[in-house]
Amino acid sequence: MNEGGAPTGRDALSAAGGEARYPDELRQLVERFLEELDFAAAPAARPLVEAMRYSLLAGGKRIRPVLSLAVAERLGQPPQRVLPFAAALELIHTYSLIHDDLPAIDNDSLRRGVPTCHVRFGEDIAILAGDGLFAEAFRLITDRQEGDARLVVAALSEVAGATGVQGMVGGQYMDVAATASRDDDLRLLHLLKTGRLIEASVAGAALLCGVTGPALEPFRRFAREIGLLFQIVDDILDVDGEADDLGKTAGKDAQLDKTTYVSRFGLDGARRLAGESHARARASLTELGGDVGSLTAVTDYILYRRS
Numbered sequence: 001m002n003e004g005g006a007p008t009g010r011d012a013l014s015a016a017g018g019e020a021r022y023p024d025e026l027r028q029l030v031e032r033f034l035e036e037l038d039f040a041a042a043p044a045a046r047p048l049v050e051a052m053r054y055s056l057l058a059g060g061k062r063i064r065p066v067l068s069l070a071v072a073e074r075l076g077q078p079p080q081r082v083l084p085f086a087a088a089l090e091l092i093h094t095y096s097l098i099h100d101d102l103p104a105i106d107n108d109s110l111r112r113g114v115p116t117c118h119v120r121f122g123e124d125i126a127i128l129a130g131d132g133l134f135a136e137a138f139r140l141i142t143d144r145q146e147g148d149a150r151l152v153v154a155a156l157s158e159v160a161g162a163t164g165v166q167g168m169v170g171g172q173y174m175d176v177a178a179t180a181s182r183d184d185d186l187r188l189l190h191l192l193k194t195g196r197l198i199e200a201s202v203a204g205a206a207l208l209c210g211v212t213g214p215a216l217e218p219f220r221r222f223a224r225e226i227g228l229l230f231q232i233v234d235d236i237l238d239v240d241g242e243a244d245d246l247g248k249t250a251g252k253d254a255q256l257d258k259t260t261y262v263s264r265f266g267l268d269g270a271r272r273l274a275g276e277s278h279a280r281a282r283a284s285l286t287e288l289g290g291d292v293g294s295l296t297a298v299t300d301y302i303l304y305r306r307s
Contacts, residue, residue, distance in 0.1 A: 023066060084145040086201070099130045155208050221284050
């Protein structure tokens, strides 16, 4: 509730009738595409492919690729137009989860409700499975993503920037090195670790649909806001989520003494920040205009999710 007693955040969604319908038709497009991927490995490397597919096909809402398909929808394009790009994002996200779960980083034994890759196949194979998914993601874009070559390269650059030192890897370093001593540092950590790949999923799809220059900025503003929202909710769920819903171990952030939005602002403060971020994300969708139904549904799901 805000000071005037009006509902905010999850309360607002409940008052409005609950969670918006997730665009499962887009998720299913991604799911079918991922299932049909053949990494064409030599027979001797098939056990490695098995480990890659084990983590890749373990389920989930596929938020990043679904966002890409929803952007294409908003721009009046068939979602299939950006499907290889979208699927590549899920390969990269899965690689990051495999490596995050390793004993040297978060030491997690459960992911998406099943044993983590290193528990199932060993640390050595898990490291290689993550490396393989990362490389195959770039091959997927370069080999199968159709469109103007300049725009494909621009989208590829978005992904490269989002995954390197100025993105996911840099954010992960800040996390393991515990460098987020100030509020601005905490926001930067999560902008890099989580937000940049979400931004790439939105901006990259918009680029592939021909949006360039200043016209790309509203898409970026929306993506940055839902990236922040995603991380705040993630921190909340680590405290008040159930392991059966999360599909992973609850309470890991506290066990590892990580700086999170909950540890910094308290549970109620984090919930307030999530509600404010959700409101800004919805406002940015109004700025985008057009058919933003699927983007709205994903935005609401991120706030309302329990896993």
